Amino acid sequence: MNPPPLNGPGPNDPELDALLGAYALDAVDPDERARVDEYLALNPLARGEVDELRESAASLALAPAADLAAPAEVWDRISSRLADEPRVLATLESRRRRLLSPRVMRALAAVAAVAIVVLAAEVVALRARDTSPPGNLASAFDKAASQTGAREVALAPANGVEVARIVLLPDGTGYLRNDGMKPLPADRTYQLWALSGTGRQPIAISAGVLGRSPRTVGFHISGVVRGFGLTVEKTPGVVSSTQPMYASATVT
Amino acid sequence: MSDAQLRAAADDALARAVFDGDELALAQLYTRHGGPCLALARRVLADRVLAEEVVQEVFLRLWHEPSRFDPDRGSMRAWLCAQVHGKAVDLLRADTARRAREERDAFRSPTIDDDLERAVLALTESEAVRRALASLSEGERQAIELAYFGGHTYREVAALLEQPEGTVKSRIRSGLLRLRAALIDEGVR
Numbered sequence: 001m002n003p004p005p006l007n008g009p010g011p012n013d014p015e016l017d018a019l020l021g022a023y024a025l026d027a028v029d030p031d032e033r034a035r036v037d038e039y040l041a042l043n044p045l046a047r048g049e050v051d052e053l054r055e056s057a058a059s060l061a062l063a064p065a066a067d068l069a070a071p072a073e074v075w076d077r078i079s080s081r082l083a084d085e086p087r088v089l090a091t092l093e094s095r096r097r098r099l100l101s102p103r104v105m106r107a108l109a110a111v112a113a114v115a116i117v118v119l120a121a122e123v124v125a126l127r128a129r130d131t132s133p134p135g136n137l138a139s140a141f142d143k144a145a146s147q148t149g150a151r152e153v154a155l156a157p158a159n160g161v162e163v164a165r166i167v168l169l170p171d172g173t174g175y176l177r178n179d180g181m182k183p184l185p186a187d188r189t190y191q192l193w194a195l196s197g198t199g200r201q202p203i204a205i206s207a208g209v210l211g212r213s214p215r216t217v218g219f220h221i222s223g224v225v226r227g228f229g230l231t232v233e234k235t236p237g238v239v240s241s242t243q244p245m246y247a248s249a250t251v252t
Numbered sequence: 253m254s255d256a257q258l259r260a261a262a263d264d265a266l267a268r269a270v271f272d273g274d275e276l277a278l279a280q281l282y283t284r285h286g287g288p289c290l291a292l293a294r295r296v297l298a299d300r301v302l303a304e305e306v307v308q309e310v311f312l313r314l315w316h317e318p319s320r321f322d323p324d325r326g327s328m329r330a331w332l333c334a335q336v337h338g339k340a341v342d343l344l345r346a347d348t349a350r351r352a353r354e355e356r357d358a359f360r361s362p363t364i365d366d367d368l369e370r371a372v373l374a375l376t377e378s379e380a381v382r383r384a385l386a387s388l389s390e391g392e393r394q395a396i397e398l399a400y401f402g403g404h405t406y407r408e409v410a411a412l413l414e415q416p417e418g419t420v421k422s423r424i425r426s427g428l429l430r431l432r433a434a435l436i437d438e439g440v441r
Contacts, residue, residue, distance in 0.1 A: 018418070021425025022424050025424060027400075051330075052429075052432050054330045054331075056429075056432040061291070061292040070282055070287040070290065071290065074286065077304075078311045079275070079279070081312055082278075087315070087316050087317070088319075
């Protein structure tokens with residue numbers, strides 16, 4: 001499959017197009033599912049078709065009215081487990097990697113050139129804001145910064161004035177500290193992106209929706225990351241940004 | 253949000269409230285969609301206990317990872333159903349669950365048996381969906397029924413129907429596309 005143009009519709013593969021219906025119904029084998037996942041990450045038209053097909057499927061999912069009441073006892077069990085684990089307020093399914101938009105690509109081009117990156121990163125960000133006291137995360141940032149092998153990068157907009165700092169540990173644990181990000185309107189949120197991929201085919205993966213006025217947040221990444229970027233998005237955040245980079249930094 | 257606001261809120265607004273940590277918004281989404289989700293899971297798994305576990309996991313996932321729902325990519329109902337269906341099928345394809353289902357449903361016919369109409373008959377949208385379903389060919393309906401409610405892969409559907417795999421693949425896709433177009437014509441989004 002040839003790389004798609006950054007601003008084009010993506011590659012077209014009739015064989016995979018033919019699988020989209022079965023894929024939307026979870027009626028493909030695991031290897032086919034993986035191939036279609038990769039295809040969808042590159043092809044917005046195919047992605048749109050799958051979304052439409054799933055709307056069709058959801059219509060069929062409705063059952064006779066007698067069974068349509070949501071049982072209270074199931075809600076009781078759901079409700080009792082809401083606090084069982086920290087909330088992850090931004091994530092991407094591992095295969096839903098997205099190409100950078102041309103606007104983000106242009107912003108990225110302003111970041112210093114980086115050596116070729118071998119693999120795309122798969123990033124899952126764990127935002128502990130809701131369950132960890134901010135002071136704990138601030139302490140965790142300081143502790144991480146003092147560890148051997150820790151890398152620190154300063155995120156700055158075009159004027160060069162640092163607005164946030166990231167410390168990244170060798171195991172992929174990272175923390176972002178707000179050093180000057182201004183509070184946003186209630187319907188906007190900062191979003192952190194891990195930048196990977198090659199120079200010709202960069203990939204931005206959400207590393208966290210930070211909220212309108214973040215302090216310190218934690219996240220974890222796997223794979224090679226060559227930079228980080230911040231965008232301002234409409235709440236609750238996006239899986240693929242079309243916004244210009246608010247601030248960025250290169251990881252060396 | 254107040255109770256009245258919650259009841260009146262669109263799903264996207266409730267999703268934003270869930271993102272902000274509003275448990276009542278999650279409860280409202282459960283009230284709206286929990287029943288159909290459970291019915292779908294039961295239909296696939298033929299096991300109420302397992303189906304309830306699937307629904308629980310899906311709503312807990314929405315709570316713990318609310319950004320997974322992307323309103324730009326479709327409705328909350330479609331997202332929840334896709335999550336429920338995916339988990340149910342994964343369970344079904346695990347050997348133990350499949351054996352349990354086969355014991356309960358040993359001689360289930362691969363024929364269509366009007367299941368799709370029965371599934372939607374009593375719904376508010378049932379008439380529109382029924383008319384939309386009528387636009388499908390018998391082959392398309394069979395293939396979709398076996399894949400979606402039977403939890404079969406298209407290859408298994410092809411074997412059950414003794415049809416070429418390519419034909420089944422094509423029928424599933426064309427049937428869903430035709431259904432979508434017909435539902436939009438009926439005003440069902």
